[in-house]
Amino acid sequence: xxxxxxxxxxxxxxxxxxxxxxxxxxxxxxxxxxxxxxxxxxxxxxxxxxxxxxxxxxxxxxxxxxxxxxxxxxxxxxxxxxxxxxxxxxxxxxxxxxxxxxxxxxxxxxxxxxxxxxxxxxxxxxxxxxxxxxxxxxx
Numbered sequence: 001x002x003x004x005x006x007x008x009x010x011x012x013x014x015x016x017x018x019x020x021x022x023x024x025x026x027x028x029x030x031x032x033x034x035x036x037x038x039x040x041x042x043x044x045x046x047x048x049x050x051x052x053x054x055x056x057x058x059x060x061x062x063x064x065x066x067x068x069x070x071x072x073x074x075x076x077x078x079x080x081x082x083x084x085x086x087x088x089x090x091x092x093x094x095x096x097x098x099x100x101x102x103x104x105x106x107x108x109x110x111x112x113x114x115x116x117x118x119x120x121x122x123x124x125x126x127x128x129x130x131x132x133x134x135x136x137x138x139x
Contacts, residue, residue: 009036048097051087053110060087060095071114077107078120083128099125101133 016029050061059068073090080086085099104121111117
């Protein structure tokens with residue numbers, strides 16, 4: 001999907017440079033390219049889709065980035081604005097994750113390893129837990 005959106009951005013950019021459109025059509029194309037580029041950046045680099053932990057480390061992965069940190073550096077997990085989960089570390093770094101079904105149970109498992117972890121999960125995500133189907137999070 002990312003490749004398809006990238007190709008569409010390239011085609012719209014070529015059309016923007018070569019077509020003789022009026023100002024409103026060009027403004028819409030520039031706005032569309034900017035928003036699409038921002039969304040692709042967040043999807044590829046910022047949102048983690050794979051979260052795991054063992055007895056000492058927390059691991060995460062996004063499509064083009066991955067990393068780990070010691071469990072004792074985790075400070076807070078919160079879900080705000082529906083399903084936007086944020087995991088904060090002691091050094092101030094934030095990891096964004098899509099808080100889907102199973103994220104609450106994942107957080108409880110993580111809290112059993114890190115008792116000082118502050119977890120704040122909102123109503124929208126609590127309702128997601130009731131939706132039938134498999135979970136994508138593992139401890």
